[in-house]
Amino acid sequence: xxxxxxxxxxxxxxxxxxxxxxxxxxxxxxxxxxxxxxxxxxxxxxxxxxxxxxxxxxxxxxxxxxxxxxxxxxxxxxxxxxxxxxxxxxxxxxxxxxxxxxxxxxxxxxxxxxxxxxxxxxxxxxxxxxxxxxxxxx
Numbered sequence: 001x002x003x004x005x006x007x008x009x010x011x012x013x014x015x016x017x018x019x020x021x022x023x024x025x026x027x028x029x030x031x032x033x034x035x036x037x038x039x040x041x042x043x044x045x046x047x048x049x050x051x052x053x054x055x056x057x058x059x060x061x062x063x064x065x066x067x068x069x070x071x072x073x074x075x076x077x078x079x080x081x082x083x084x085x086x087x088x089x090x091x092x093x094x095x096x097x098x099x100x101x102x103x104x105x106x107x108x109x110x111x112x113x114x115x116x117x118x119x120x121x122x123x124x125x126x127x128x129x130x131x132x133x134x135x136x137x138x
Contacts, residue, residue: 014138016117019074021067022132028066029059042066044091046103063131064100064124068092071135072102072120079115079137092122100124102135112137 031038039048039062047065054061069090077084089111091103102120104112112118117137124133 016079016115016137017075018137019071019076019135020132021070021074022130023063023067023070025060025063025126025129025131028063028131032059032062042069042087044088046093047091050094060126060131064126064133065092067131067133068100068102068122068124068135071133072122072137075135075137076111076115076117076120079117080111081114085111092124100133 039051043051043062043065047062051058051061051065069087069092072090072092073085073087089105089108091105091108092100093103095101100122102108102122104120112120115137119138121136121138122133123135124131126132
């Protein structure tokens with residue numbers, strides 16, 4: 001697992017943090033199949049529903065979403081008083097065009113407000129057996 005990011009501030013003070021994470025798709029697939037409760041403990045009901053629609057692409061979808069959760073955590077957690085929060089609060093869903101976006105739930109909105117964050121941007125990419133996600137909080 002990669003180290004957490006440092007706070008990044010531009011001259012206007014808009015960027016608050018960045019995070020990146022990479023995971024092995026086959027390992028997330030194995031955990032989904034074999035680890036008792038991994039998927040329920042890690043993904044929201046809506047993420048699980050989107051994963052179910054992916055059929056053979058389920059492991060790739062879950063791996064990308066897991067990497068996104070970690071990337072957002074690394075970009076945001078260090079800005080909070082507690083320095084941590086539950087990964088399930090980061091819900092990354094597909095927009096109408098298929099691109100990933102972080103759904104701003106009331107719980108995540110509260111954390112963002114505390115951290116001075118108004119937007120979370122995320123990008124996910126999969127290649128071979130690797131899923132990587134990058135997050136910026138502004």
